[in-house]
Amino acid sequence: MKRILVVGSLNMDHVAKVDHIVREGETILATDFSKSPGGKGANQAYAIGKLGGQIAMLGAVGTDDDGNALIRSLNSVGVDTDGMMRCADAPTGTAWISVDRNGSNSITVIPGANMKVDTSYIDEHINAIESADIVIMQLEIPLETVVYTARLAKSMGKYVILDPAPAIPDLPEELYGYVDLLKPNETELSILAGVSADDTDYLKKVNILRQRGAADMLVSLGGDGVLMSLAGREDRMISSIRVEAVDTTAAGDSFVAGLAVKLAEDRDVFEAIDYAQKVAAIAVTQKGAQPSIPSPEEVK
Numbered sequence: 001m002k003r004i005l006v007v008g009s010l011n012m013d014h015v016a017k018v019d020h021i022v023r024e025g026e027t028i029l030a031t032d033f034s035k036s037p038g039g040k041g042a043n044q045a046y047a048i049g050k051l052g053g054q055i056a057m058l059g060a061v062g063t064d065d066d067g068n069a070l071i072r073s074l075n076s077v078g079v080d081t082d083g084m085m086r087c088a089d090a091p092t093g094t095a096w097i098s099v100d101r102n103g104s105n106s107i108t109v110i111p112g113a114n115m116k117v118d119t120s121y122i123d124e125h126i127n128a129i130e131s132a133d134i135v136i137m138q139l140e141i142p143l144e145t146v147v148y149t150a151r152l153a154k155s156m157g158k159y160v161i162l163d164p165a166p167a168i169p170d171l172p173e174e175l176y177g178y179v180d181l182l183k184p185n186e187t188e189l190s191i192l193a194g195v196s197a198d199d200t201d202y203l204k205k206v207n208i209l210r211q212r213g214a215a216d217m218l219v220s221l222g223g224d225g226v227l228m229s230l231a232g233r234e235d236r237m238i239s240s241i242r243v244e245a246v247d248t249t250a251a252g253d254s255f256v257a258g259l260a261v262k263l264a265e266d267r268d269v270f271e272a273i274d275y276a277q278k279v280a281a282i283a284v285t286q287k288g289a290q291p292s293i294p295s296p297e298e299v300k
């Protein structure tokens with residue numbers, strides 16, 4: 001089985017259950033509150049570990065209780081956290097999440113220690129990249145570090161996956177050239193391509209990114225499924241698995257994890273997408289980010 005490395009963020013999630021996402025100038029009362037381990041990088045690493053992948057993570061937390069809890073959570077599913085940075089001068093990242101009655105969410109991240117993941121830290125842990133076959137990143141650590149790590153990993157012949165979340169316009173074009181597989185959702189695709197989210201011509205947006213140098217792309221479209229755009233294959237839509245969503249937090253993270261686990265087993269891309277969709281479909285029926293990740297037995 002191929003070895004996977006996640007270089008990314010860890011956040012302690014503070015989740016308020018609300019009727020609707022708060023509007024500008026409005027105050028609302030939550031009906032429930034919970035705190036649980038999250039962060040896009042940590043969620044992906046946790047899910048890969050829980051699903052049985054060989055996984056290590058590089059990232060940063062503070063020396064506080066939240067940092068301890070996040071590392072404990074990763075270790076509980078076998079994630080190698082030996083290279084993790086503990087920062088005395090920055091708190092662990094936090095995320096403030098509202099989940100509405102339909103399971104949709106809005107998230108504000110206060111990055112804290114995640115912003116300490118700089119290029120010199122990557123240089124110090126170059127062995128972790130050397131040891132991996134697949135390197136996965138997101139955009140909750142400094143962009144400069146993402147570009148640097150992707151360039152390094154690509155030059156070492158690693159398979160690089162980028163989940164461009166949270167998306168930013170004007171992602172440096174050179175980054176597309178270092179990424180083997182880009183996995184935006186529909187909102188992120190729109191932001192990256194600079195085209196309105198109201199325009200549902202996803203292929204047009206995919207082609208804009210392709211002109212900037214993007215290679216293979218899997219665009220998750222929520223209930224509409226996945227748009228698969230891979231080099232040498234015809235673009236196609238893969239339909240979604242219909243479930244009653246309770247909390248969509250970490251849907252994208254669990255999709256990336258399921259995909260990576262199957263690619264690490266050298267499975268066919270269709271099998272990998274099918275598995276990733278099942279993992280994500282189960283995750284959205286449960287509350288929280290890491291607490292919602294299913295076991296391999298549940299995914300069968």
Ligand code: RIB
Binds near residue numbers: 011040289
């Ligand atoms: O993708 C979900 C995650 O986004 C949450 O766990 C939160 O921490 C933010 O990073």
